[in-house]
Amino acid sequence: xxxxxxxxxxxxxxxxxxxxxxxxxxYASKATNPEEIKAxxxxxxxxxxKANYDLFLRQNYPSRYAK
Numbered sequence: 078x079x080x081x082x083x084x085x086x087x088x089x090x091x092x093x094x095x096x097x098x099x100x101x102x103x104y105a106s107k108a109t110n111p112e113e114i115k116a117x118x119x120x121x122x123x124x125x126x127k128a129n130y131d132l133f134l135r136q137n138y139p140s141r142y143a144k
Contacts, residue, residue, distance in 0.1 A: 082117045082130070084091060090131055097121050 083090055086100035101122060104115045120126050134142045 078094070080113075082121055085117065086121070
């Protein structure tokens with residue numbers, strides 16, 4: 078299974094933008110992989126990218142990400 082950014086941040090797929098931002102900032106302050114930090118930011122903090130990521134998760138992992 079691929080890395081789940083929601084698990085890394087400790088939030089659910091339904092987290093509001095403010096919650097995602099706060100969780101991202103907490104994670105980024107402790108993380109050591111700058112590429113992963115950048116990928117999470119570009120994926121979850123951009124509404125269009127987040128929508129695509131959420132769709133990917135729902136399609137590929139339906140038992141875990143059922144709507």
